[in-house]
Amino acid sequence: MANISQLIEHYIKKLLQDSPYGYVELQRNELAARFRCVPSQxxxxxxxxxxxxxxxxxESRRGGGGYIRIVKIPLDQQGDPAVQIYRLVGEEIDQAQAEKIIKRLAxxxxxxxxxARIFKAVMDRNTLRLDLPWRDRLRAQLLRAMLGAVLREK
Structure with missing residues (x-):
């Protein structure tokens, strides 16, 4: 079963997906009440x-009429995805960062x-049995190579 953070994340992503504007505005207290949690969650x-x-x-605006605005920025609106990914990956990347990039691309x-499942299997620390920092460097090289090959086809 999903934990509260996952439920909140999925709810917000669904709102964003359904929004004709590319963003949603929410009130933190209303969202906390909906999920029966504290606003810090x-x-x-x-x-x-x-x-x-x-x-x-x-973006957050505090006060009586305060809200949280969440804007989704698609990769294709920021320029060439391959260039952006190369910049995000860099020379070293840990497993958690690699998985975030893979999740976003999927x-x-x-x-x-x-x-995405194949990429995650290759990025796993149990697959890359090297000491740090070599493991993070190899992971970055592999991720850039795999993504480069896939994105060139698209």
């Missing part, structure tokens, strides 16, 4: 799941769900 989800690395901009349909 909403803050946690926003700060960990809706980051710039994951393709989101979160959500935006740059790669298939099957490709």
């Amino acid at each position: 909403i803050n946690y989800v926003l700060s960990t799941r809706f980051t710039a690395d994951n393709g989101y901009v979160v 959500e935006e349909e740059f790669i298939t769900a099957r490709e």
